[in-house]
Amino acid sequence: MDVTEKICEYSSQIRKPFNTFFDVPYTEDEIYEQIKTLKCGKAPGPDYVCNEHIVYGGNTLLKWICYIFNIILKCEYVPLLYRHGIIIPLYKGNNKDKSNPNSYRAIVLTSVFGKLHDKTVLHQINKMLTALDKTFPDPLQFGFVPEHGSIPALYTLKECINVFLKSKSKLYVGFLDNEKAFDKIWHDRLFLKLKEIGVTGKLWNILFMSYKSASAHVQYNGLTSDNFSISQGVGQGRVLSSWLFSLYINDLILQLISTNCGIRIGYLNIPAILLADDTTLLSASPKGLQGLLDCVQTYACKWRLKYNGTKSCVLTFNNNTDVDIKLGNTTIACKNDTIYAGTLIINNYKTFERTKNTAKKLKKNLHSLYSAGVNPKGLTPITNTLIWKRFVLSTALYSCEVWGQLSNSEIELLERTQRYAARYIQCMDKYSPTHSTTSNLGLWSLEAVIDKFKLLFFGRLCRSKSGTTQKKLINMCISQFILDENAEHSITYNLITTLVKYDLFSFLETYVNEDYIPEQVLWSKIVRQSIEIYEENRWKSNLENRNELKRYSKIHPTLCEHRLIRLTVLYPDTKLELLVLVALGSAAIKKATCTLCNKQSFDSVKHIIMQCHVLITEINVMFYKIVDELPIQKSVDIFNLDDDDLLEILLEAVNNTVYDLDPIVWSRMMYYIAQHVCPMFKKFRHVLFENRFNFEY
DSSP: OOOOHHHHHHHHHHSSSOOOOGOOOOHHHHHHHHTOOSSSSSOTTTTOOOOHHHHHHHHHHHHHHHHHHHHHHHHOOHHHHEEEEEOOOOOOTTTTOOTTTOOOOEEEOOOHHHHHHHHHHHHHHHHHHHHHHOOOOTTTTTOOTOOOHHHHHHHHHHHHHHHHHHOOOOOOEEEEEETTTGGOOHHHHHHHHHHHHHHHHHHHHHHHHHHHHEEEEEETTEEEOOOOOSSOOTTTTTTTHHHHHHHHHHHHHHHHHHHHHHHEEEEEEEEEEEEETEEEEEEEEEHHHHHHHHHHHHHHHHHTOOOEEEEEEEEEEEESHHHEEEEEEEOEEESSEEEEEEEEETTTTHHHHHHHHHHHHHHHHHTGGGGOSSSSSOOOHHHHHHHIIIHHHHHHHHGGGGOOOOOOHHHHHHHHHHHHHHHHTOOTTTTSHHHTTTTBTTTOOOHHHHHHHHHHHHHHHSSSSSTTTHHHHHHHHHHHHHHTOOTOOOOOHHHHHHHHHHHHHHHHHHHHHHHOOOOHHHHHHHHHHHHHHHHHHHHHHHHTOOOGGGGHHHHHSSSSSSSSHHHHHHHGGGGGHHHHHHHHHHHHOOOOOOTTOOEEEEHHHHHIIIIGGGGGHHHHHHHHHHHHHHHHHHHHHHHHSSSHHHHHHHHTOOTTTTSSSHHHHOOOOOHHHHHHHHHHHHHHHHHHHHOOOOOOO
8 A cells, every 4th residue: 555545544534533632622821822932023924914913912812713723623624824825936146047936035924823823733743742752853853853953963063073083083974955855745655654653633634634735826026826736845934844844854864873874973873964954974984975875865766855966065084085975876076165054064174264254254244234324324333233243243153152162363363353343333443452442342352252152052052851962962072071082173172161261160060960050041141241250351451461551441441332332322413423532532642743733742632632732722612611511519620630630531431520420411521522522633633544643553
């Protein structure tokens, strides 16, 4: 009996009345838990209902949703809108042929109620798997699985590579391209696997109907196609798609393990790492890798999948010779590097090229946002800094948790890129002092940012379930560290040295002895506080060794956003004038000859703001305005100070004289100072560039 006949037989039998785990009605509490997972700001489907409608619909809507879902369960009928999708083709760019459908990426909009129903169904399935104590998916599946994902997959791959590098053994890794995998899933085989895993009864019939009678139409440039049926694939945009795909290819791992062609790391048998539709094969010999590829090809032919040999590749480690490896009749190319999960994998383990590409991406992402206002004349520095940290850094530093140890040249390249961005945001010259450039914005060094991601990932690994591959690997690697084995390229070893760097090694000891690591929120707080203390101490130590920056250390004594930069939010129209004041306060104390009055000064900033007789009119007007703004006694106190203390106050320093000044009065005083200093700065500006005294390393 073939697969289709089995499905038809089971579909007819399932209509007989019987009770299973899945025939239990849904409860409002179960549905409410799924509603809380809905994300706002998403596009609606064919029913024009948004997630916000459901999230803020209240108890009355919740009761009706629960009622409708139970009617669906009782009648075993899924509404048409739940099964229908709107396909929006998006052009991929890169000068691709616009007449070729493959040049477009399909975005599918589906019903929000349909998504919520799928979430509820998936919750029921997971409850069943837990109750039956079934291990699904296989620990070597990293895509669409809680506690897994691309970073743990990268960690597993890199630690496997490290084991072979350390022992100087040969390793062969095949990266396969599963062509349009989600669109090629064979429905009959999929639903037979659903039955085999234990999904039966009414819920099976609902899923069967939902996918076997699914439909869609295309919308493009205001035009709408006719509706058409979807006869294969799990469908993009549906909540269950990823889970069903994982179910469909889960037995591939079991077949690969049975070949005994994979690698062994301790007691772990790792023939493959599956990350969604990315299949990575690992073997210690070309013959073993060929055996794994033959297994994959046989599986693909049997279950109507297609692996593209021309887009696949093989990387060899500790072996400079190419190998003849085939997928079916197609020879797979041997390469020195490839992109896996968005990360560059190189067989010689030299990482400078990866870091260089990251630095380029940082600059590219920064300038790509120019038209959105991320520039000195657009949004405020506070907003630009927030965009830099949350968007630019997060995308460019993706997977930095598993980069391993960076060389000094790599670190300096990244830091130089961040200083470039900080100067760009503050409208500073490229010769502005290094230690004040990023600290004005309250930025950590990029090394510290990367360390934060590493430490958070360490906590995530330690909190993983005991059955996961990454949990077993980190425990194995920690044991090697305790035994003092050489682990130069080990990701785990680098994570441990990062713990030591920030005085967090005691948490590793607790984990080894008690299998305990703080939960996510607490661990994140501990990591942040530890790095903040380390960064502040390092920054202050660097300033103490720079006598020419002693005034700056008084003006800006802590590693946080400069107070004048915060003031740009209150006075956005005076943003550039305030940034001039920030630049002058950040300047090194250095002598120069004034080209306006031809006098030499040992402190050019003091000269421009307080001493140059050519600018005396502007200076007096500024002081008169300060007197008008301040209370009489406070004015007397300020003008009784010596020139150095007075200059520090003019440049934003808070000392005993002004610490109790009303914040509003202080804000207005700095506002007027910035307005008056900026014209003087423009007259004196050519001296700054000729002597580089304001913007010197």
